[in-house]
Amino acid sequence: MKKKTIYYWSPFLTEIATVKAVINSAFSLKKFSDKYNVSIIEAGGEFREKNEDILKKNINLIKLSKVSYAKYLPKYGKIFSRISFLIIFILSFFPLKKVIKDHKPDYILIHLITSLPLILFFLFNFHTKCILRISGYPEMGKLRIFFWKLVLKNVYLVTCPTFGTYNYLKKLNIVPKYKLKVLYDPVIIVNDFIKKKNISHNYLFKNYAIAIGRLTKQKNFIFLISSYKRLLKELPNLNLIIIGNGEEKEMLNREIILRSLEDKIKILDYQENIFPLLKNAKCFFMPSLWEDPGFVLLESSFMRCFVITSNCKNGPEEIIQNNNAGLLFEKNNIDDFINKIQLFKSLNKHQKKFYKLNALRACKPFTLFSHGKELEKILN
Numbered sequence: 610m611k612k613k614t615i616y617y618w619s620p621f622l623t624e625i626a627t628v629k630a631v632i633n634s635a636f637s638l639k640k641f642s643d644k645y646n647v648s649i650i651e652a653g654g655e656f657r658e659k660n661e662d663i664l665k666k667n668i669n670l671i672k673l674s675k676v677s678y679a680k681y682l683p684k685y686g687k688i689f690s691r692i693s694f695l696i697i698f699i700l701s702f703f704p705l706k707k708v709i710k711d712h713k714p715d716y717i718l719i720h721l722i723t724s725l726p727l728i729l730f731f732l733f734n735f736h737t738k739c740i741l742r743i744s745g746y747p748e749m750g751k752l753r754i755f756f757w758k759l760v761l762k763n764v765y766l767v768t769c770p771t772f773g774t775y776n777y778l779k780k781l782n783i784v785p786k787y788k789l790k791v792l793y794d795p796v797i798i799v800n801d802f803i804k805k806k807n808i809s810h811n812y813l814f815k816n817y818a819i820a821i822g823r824l825t826k827q828k829n830f831i832f833l834i835s836s837y838k839r840l841l842k843e844l845p846n847l848n849l850i851i852i853g854n855g856e857e858k859e860m861l862n863r864e865i866i867l868r869s870l871e872d873k874i875k876i877l878d879y880q881e882n883i884f885p886l887l888k889n890a891k892c893f894f895m896p897s898l899w900e901d902p903g904f905v906l907l908e909s910s911f912m913r914c915f916v917i918t919s920n921c922k923n924g925p926e927e928i929i930q931n932n933n934a935g936l937l938f939e940k941n942n943i944d945d946f947i948n949k950i951q952l953f954k955s956l957n958k959h960q961k962k963f964y965k966l967n968a969l970r971a972c973k974p975f976t977l978f979s980h981g982k983e984l985e986k987i988l989n
Contacts (some may be wrong), residue, residue, distance in 0.1 A: 613645050614716075615718065616648050616649075616671070616714040616718070618721075619721045620697050625823065628659075630794045632649070632666070633794075635647045637980050637981030644985070648669040649671070651671065652697050652705075654676070673700075674701075705729060710733075713736045718740045727741070727761070728760060730763045731762075739765055740767070741768070743901070746899040749781060758783050766789075768791070769789065772927060792983055795979075795981070796976075797972050798977050805882045813848070817848040817891065818894055821851075822853050824858045825855045826857070828853070830896065834865055834870065837868070840947065841873065843950050848875075850874075850875055887912040892953065896940075897925075899923075902928060910965075915965060916934070917935060917936045917950070918935060918936070919941070933964070
């Protein structure tokens with residue numbers, strides 16, 4: 610039986626969860642089926658640091674450029690990052706067109722900087738079926754709606770990371786309903802996570818909460834810092850570790866100093882292995898303005914770390930399930946956040962265990978196995 614050829618397109622500038630999901634998705638097809646030849650397309654060297662991991666998973670890497678230029682592009686700031694995306698778009702236009710035309714893969718799954726493949730499929734006829742993978746909650750202004758309605762006519766399917774996003778896009782009527790599918794991200798690799806959580810780690814604090822993500826506006830860590838003195842009135846011994854890199858790092862550190870919280874809040878750089886920290890944290894905070902679904906929320910749930918998250922669109926509400934798998938507070942509402950801290954404080958050991966077990970169950974659709982089997986159904 611001839612194997613189907615699957616390509617992934619996902620150029621990136623910084624270490625984001627979607628990149629991990631792309632590699633995991635490709636790996637899930639290789640691991641749980643023998644029907645596919647799987648490749649990841651690299652625009653300009655962005656996957657070079659992950660080369661070893663990709664090769665170990667027996668995934669092919671197709672390089673559009675001999676020059677590894679991605680590392681030299683500006684990564685942070687709205688204007689500079691968009692200039693970088695434009696450079697990737699221009700430099701990849703003809704090489705990507707040639708790869709699709711010459712290789713004729715059965716499917717190409719597109720994530721991140723999707724405008725390039727969408728325009729290529731709008732302008733040219735390929736034998737390949739294009740699947741748009743929504744990564745994160747899509748902000749749909751009038752211009753974007755017009756663009757998507759135009760270019761999605763030639764797209765085979767659109768997959769959504771949550772039912773919230775599925776219903777949102779269905780309501781906008783951008784594509785016919787039959788083209789929309791829910792496909793949960795492959796966040797949880799069970800055996801890998803269990804190994805990583807037991808690796809020894811030097812801890813800054815004995816008693817701490819944790820927040821993890823890029824230091825950007827979306828993650829809204831300024832909310833945690835600005836509300837932390839009120840939190841300390843409820844839990845005076847609770848320290849906070851924030852893990853991540855990004856353009857807001859200096860601003861957040863200034864805010865910590867301004868509020869005299871240097872002894873209570875520490876910002877650490879991106880950590881490859883966050884699981885020992887999650888395993889030993891008292892709770893996990895996610896104050897985001899939007900998430901879809903929130904990878905670190907799922908990782909925290911799998912590590913049985915108690916979750917307190919904003920009710921931002923779209924993922925947290927689905928995972929936390931009406932406050933049965935953690936606690937939801939109204940986005941950017943300090944009073945409601947403190948109310949949930951008070952509720953957390955009042956819970957006994959058995960009640961916390963109930964929340965954690967529900968959160969663990971909510972992770973099941975996001976495992977590598979579940980994703981691979983669901984994706985195989987879609988491809989067939």
